[in-house]
Amino acid sequence: MKVISNYINGQLIAPQSGQYIDVYDPSVGEVYAKLSDSDNRDVGQAVQAAKKAFPVWSGMTTEKRSAILLKIAQGIEANFEKLALAESIDNGKPLKLAQEVDIPRAASNFHFFATGLIHFASESHSMEEGAINYTLRTPIGVVGCISPWNLPLYLFTWKIAPALAAGNCVVAKPSEITPMTAFLLSEICIEAGLPAGVLNIVHGYGNKVGQAIAEHPQITAISFTGGTVTGAHIAKIAAPMFKKLSLELGGKNPAIIFADCNYEKMLDTVMRSSFANQGQICLCGSRIFVERPLYEKFKLDFVQRTAQLKVGDPLLENSNLGAIVSEPHMNKVLSYIDLAKQEGGTILTGGKRVKLEERCKNGWFLEPTVIEGLSYDCRTNQEEIFGPVVTIMPFDTEEEVLMYANSTQYGLASSVWTENLSRAHRIAAELKTGIIWTNCWLLRDLRTPFGGMKNSGVGREGGWEAMRFFTEAKNVCIKY
Numbered sequence: 001m002k003v004i005s006n007y008i009n010g011q012l013i014a015p016q017s018g019q020y021i022d023v024y025d026p027s028v029g030e031v032y033a034k035l036s037d038s039d040n041r042d043v044g045q046a047v048q049a050a051k052k053a054f055p056v057w058s059g060m061t062t063e064k065r066s067a068i069l070l071k072i073a074q075g076i077e078a079n080f081e082k083l084a085l086a087e088s089i090d091n092g093k094p095l096k097l098a099q100e101v102d103i104p105r106a107a108s109n110f111h112f113f114a115t116g117l118i119h120f121a122s123e124s125h126s127m128e129e130g131a132i133n134y135t136l137r138t139p140i141g142v143v144g145c146i147s148p149w150n151l152p153l154y155l156f157t158w159k160i161a162p163a164l165a166a167g168n169c170v171v172a173k174p175s176e177i178t179p180m181t182a183f184l185l186s187e188i189c190i191e192a193g194l195p196a197g198v199l200n201i202v203h204g205y206g207n208k209v210g211q212a213i214a215e216h217p218q219i220t221a222i223s224f225t226g227g228t229v230t231g232a233h234i235a236k237i238a239a240p241m242f243k244k245l246s247l248e249l250g251g252k253n254p255a256i257i258f259a260d261c262n263y264e265k266m267l268d269t270v271m272r273s274s275f276a277n278q279g280q281i282c283l284c285g286s287r288i289f290v291e292r293p294l295y296e297k298f299k300l301d302f303v304q305r306t307a308q309l310k311v312g313d314p315l316l317e318n319s320n321l322g323a324i325v326s327e328p329h330m331n332k333v334l335s336y337i338d339l340a341k342q343e344g345g346t347i348l349t350g351g352k353r354v355k356l357e358e359r360c361k362n363g364w365f366l367e368p369t370v371i372e373g374l375s376y377d378c379r380t381n382q383e384e385i386f387g388p389v390v391t392i393m394p395f396d397t398e399e400e401v402l403m404y405a406n407s408t409q410y411g412l413a414s415s416v417w418t419e420n421l422s423r424a425h426r427i428a429a430e431l432k433t434g435i436i437w438t439n440c441w442l443l444r445d446l447r448t449p450f451g452g453m454k455n456s457g458v459g460r461e462g463g464w465e466a467m468r469f470f471t472e473a474k475n476v477c478i479k480y
């Protein structure tokens, strides 16, 4: 059985506890690897290694740092098939999705920041009084990156690439539920010649390793993606130490469909925004609002298309949906389907666990589910489900749909479907979400600010936002 070691000070090493955690393949429901059960001792060791490496890494020329990060990107590309297969086995997502989205994006994250760092420059502001300010952006030192299980390598690299590009040394923790590709990345980093201690990957539970990262006084900035409750917990620990925080948290995203939309394009994309990655993306559109004249047609077509989706072995080419990441998570999603029924919802399609045969007979699979007949303010429509479950609701006016869309504690992303340009701008101005996609979904330009409002997070990642987060701004004012 594969044993997943920590990557500390350039070495693959066992956890100090000598203990290991079971890692499951969700499509077969069985343990297939053992993961280091690390604790604050391993985090302490990682921080010491990172501190030692900091003068070397931050003092390196940008060209040299860029070249090493590009080598990591090339290493991801060279190991493309191995990483995609590992991601699919670890997470349960269709192999095709890992090949088309997760792994290419992980390589892009490194490419993007490896080249970006060369162009990252100081700002200067001249004053009429005869003075000039220039703002130095210096690396922070040792930073922490904590990532979730839904897009494992994609989100892990989305954090560590800018942190490293900005000249920091990193103590990183991938999710204990999906640690495999982060482990494979540590092998790639060794191969790429990343100096020892620059990146340290400490595996284990959130309440041990994650907690130790949040508490460590020498980790002065943390980038976290995960659940809102965990984000609030980390914020509470970090606040008295005045740590810099970037929190990418949950969502309950609206998809708003007007009757004048490009119907076929909308339908194809809304299928994806509802069920991609089994609905386990914080950006998925889980509340679908449809203008009343289009509602019945949309309902008919959407339900029919959903019922035709194939839930199957993630390794097979024709599976549209794979397994849910874990048994507890599958049960959580099922409990929300029960709640929807109690709240008066009608299940139009789906709603049950899927029992596959042979290899996947004990896997954790769910039918893609469409629910109607719920009020906008019931729990099903207010709380994050994070699975292949969407609700559909009609609306009559722009004011009404904006009220529905903005009614939750979350404010991550919205998608809007209309051919009316003025309306698109009007709606975008009123939606309280950090990201608004009009006539598209998850169309990503890595230069743009990425993040949420309200309980969906604090701060923005991506492009210069990430480089600014991972640096200290120091203004120098010179009077001449």
Ligand SMILES: NC(=O)C1=CN([C@@H]2O[C@H](COP(=O)(O)OP(=O)(O)OC[C@H]3O[C@@H](n4cnc5c(N)ncnc54)[C@H](O)[C@@H]3O)[C@@H](O)[C@H]2O)C=CC1
Pocket (backbone or CB within 6 Å): 146, 147, 148, 149, 150, 173, 174, 175, 176, 204, 205, 206, 207, 209, 210, 211, 212, 214, 225, 226, 227, 228, 230, 231, 233, 234, 248, 249, 250, 251, 281, 282, 329, 332, 384, 385, 386
């Ligand atoms: N990006 C997103 O929006 C995500 C949202 N979620 C939501 O959160 C819910 C719970 O999922 P979980 O896997 O439990 O997410 P989580 O928020 O517990 O896990 C995310 C990361 O935080 C770590 N973590 C957990 N406790 C920690 C602590 N005390 N200190 C520091 N780090 C800690 C985990 O080990 C993991 O690496 C999901 O059902 C879903 O609704 C989950 C994953 C991603």
Ligand SMILES: O=C(O)/C=C/C=C(\O)C(=O)O
Pocket (backbone or CB within 6 Å): 148, 150, 151, 155, 158, 225, 226, 248, 280, 281, 282, 283, 444, 450
């Ligand atoms: O950066 C992206 O393209 C996607 C990010 C997705 C998440 O943060 C998530 O699903 O947790």
